[in-house]
Amino acid sequence: MTGHDADRRKAAIIGGGVIGGGWAARFVLHGWDVAVFDPHPDTARRIGAVLDNARRSLPALADFAMPAEGNVLFTPNLAEAVADAEWVQESVPEDLALKHAVLAEVQELARPDAVIASSTSGYKPSELQQGASNPSQILVAHPFNPVYLLPLVELVAGPAGESGTTERAGNVLTSIGMAPLLVRNEIDAHLADRLMEAVWREGLWLVKDDIATTEEIDNSIRYGFGLRWAQMGLFETFRLAGGEDGMAHFIRQFGPALQWPWSRLTDVPELTETLVQKIAAQSDAQSGAHSIQELEQIRDRNLVGMLRILKERDWGAGAILNAHDRLLRTQVSLVDDTSAPLRLLELSVLPAWIDYNGHMTEYRYVQVFSDSCEALLRRIGMHDEYVAAGNSWYTAETHSQFFDEVGVNEPMYTTAQILAADAKRLHVFYRLHAGVDDRLLATLEAMYLHVNMATGKVAAAGDEAMRTLGALAAAHTGLEKPQSAGRFVGQR
């Protein structure tokens, strides 16, 4: 009994550490059955933790339903692990003798047509294949942690590789959402780890020589070039550093620095005209479809999006932006003029809120009103601590009208008028105005119910909590009722 359903594909995971666990999660969440072989007594718990992380995150990348999860079997029996497996992924420690022993046993027990892939960071396929009964069955599929999220996998077949096997392996990796990068010429540590190893060596020097701490080095990456590399890599980024003059200009400008002591690592290729031309031609083939100006704008859109995500998470460069917002924030003074609707938010239309027509997208209006509700609840002392204590106003129903368009960067403000309030129901009419000419852009009428979040049921707010809201509602009884309050859709 292998726990394997014949209708599903099966992968065997040999070695259940961080990398093996990541592989298991990626296969299982893409509907494969997985058998994990690792003698470590804690394997099931460790892999379970990785799977939990993967379940929380990987499905968030897809906009279509993923297949039903496959089964996970933990077994101390290698034969059982690899039986029927179409894919065997070896992720044991970086010890060539150990890998040889494991691969030999796997090759004896596995299906003859199974792909046997190694997660090795450093060994070349030709090294792994030494003494193998069928060398071409073994290849390198080197992933990156977290394996369940990062698409990159370096696929290296080595000199013994057969194109059919490599293609089949690439198809499997693509089917589980990865981006197989075929490394055509095997080399120690493949591609990405060579680049990382260079940085690692340089970084170690900086720490050893007391130039900087690990934290300073990390900040020098994640507040700057790390953000660039997440979306363009090294060469395309440098193509832009040349500005309108492009890659050739950049190499001419910074080429001499290769001879300067800009790194403790000093084995540098000579920048011959042949090499310059080769790089420029490859860069043209890679990025030439876009002008430098287009690439700049693509880069900026990517950076803005990623920075805003980090900002929502208050992390890395996003934490810097939040600190800057606190500087920009001018205290919104709430005028307690009860002869007019309460002024709530001052904001402008963000570039990310614009649709292809150049106008603010429909659901962003709703988001602005939703933010206005939060501001209102803060104003009446029913947010933050109040919510943390288990009370909240839930939206029961809303009515929106859209009157006018608004373009990027236009200033806007919102107001709220309390139509009615008691301890269980709050009826509010919001208006969104353009800042320049006060024209009405949209309205939202909302009914909120006061809910005890523990029970999920409507429950009355306490007298103390109602004091400010009651006073505001009383003051607003003197305001003219909005024409469209109580309006239904399509009313003439």
Add this chain to the structure above:
Amino acid sequence: MTGHDADRRKAAIIGGGVIGGGWAARFVLHGWDVAVFDPHPDTARRIGAVLDNARRSLPALADFAMPAEGNVLFTPNLAEAVADAEWVQESVPEDLALKHAVLAEVQELARPDAVIASSTSGYKPSELQQGASNPSQILVAHPFNPVYLLPLVELVAGPAGESGTTERAGNVLTSIGMAPLLVRNEIDAHLADRLMEAVWREGLWLVKDDIATTEEIDNSIRYGFGLRWAQMGLFETFRLAGGEDGMAHFIRQFGPALQWPWSRLTDVPELTETLVQKIAAQSDAQSGAHSIQELEQIRDRNLVGMLRILKERDWGAGAILNAHDRLLRTQVSLVDDTSAPLRLLELSVLPAWIDYNGHMTEYRYVQVFSDSCEALLRRIGMHDEYVAAGNSWYTAETHSQFFDEVGVNEPMYTTAQILAADAKRLHVFYRLHAGVDDRLLATLEAMYLHVNMATGKVAAAGDEAMRTLGALAAAHTGLEKPQSAGRFVGQR
């Protein structure tokens, strides 16, 4: 006449290339007046292009209004450029003699209390300060392209530095949204460029030796570790690579690779126990506030967010995800059963749609209905080419009711019932149901107006375009009218 308003702060930008332009944009958009000195005849156009890029992107990072833009003055007169300037930023080419000449002239003409900062990538402050009349006035403020978006700026005062000047410089940089990283020990190329230089050298070897192309190298970065470095950097990322055993485990595991040929760059520090302990202690100080498990989840949330942004832009790793979506996509078959509302979308609640209560956020409901509207318009042939030809249905008003909560990953579907349709008005009632038990989660009643997008005015749709919609509307006349259609907010 300097174009400078005495109420505003002023910066002088010496050298108007990509970096100088980026500095100008960052200062101007933060309300500073800027004077640009560059003899290049094309300077105003070049800087204007950078400013346009900055205006499109930098304000999108802020959630509070930015100050009104300052003025930009272009001048061939260095004295005029630096007059009254509180900050002088030198960004001329990397030629020490040239920098010496420029800095000497600036120092003669500028306010004695002005900060004179150099954008130099490579020179140390002590080199720039050689022969200066007031060495401590000159420091390095090394930014990263695009200067108007990336927060990192390396601030290096050198041995002649005075803490007062450095602190003042740091405050200015913070006030324009940057993250000054104080480099305590001056070194060639500061910190980040040393790390980049190491990768650059390694990358050049890979291209020269025909191991990989520039595009393959870039993909090996941006599909993998580039995404990690955008949010955690090098050391914190490696801390996680050790899994639950953390940093010490990682160094023990991968330390030996320093002696292996994993890079052409071979000047490596000896991994003594002292160095291991130093790194582990610095890493604890940097990241020890979070457990490895917490850091893993923080990392995953960051990666999911950034990957989804790249997905929306169909770029880099995001393009890989979109390709994978096309594999996952199962063709939605539209049942033409006109005895029931038209079934439109099959979807599930994405993790990113969940609020802090574990339920789908209000505006995501609206987004689902908005997507349903698109699906409906596609179904009746009034989307895509129809919109491209200048016709569209605009939302005039909506009414929503929220009936039930829904948790992460729960399947859902939407339906649409046409209440009325003519060539100018389309009245639709949408329902959102849970997939498991068909329970009603929310409804949205919407009135759309048919608009000619060129004029922005309501205009009748043509007979041809109305054929399918008319047929559907006719078929739906037999359906029972939804109870809450025509309902107004607060109706009992």
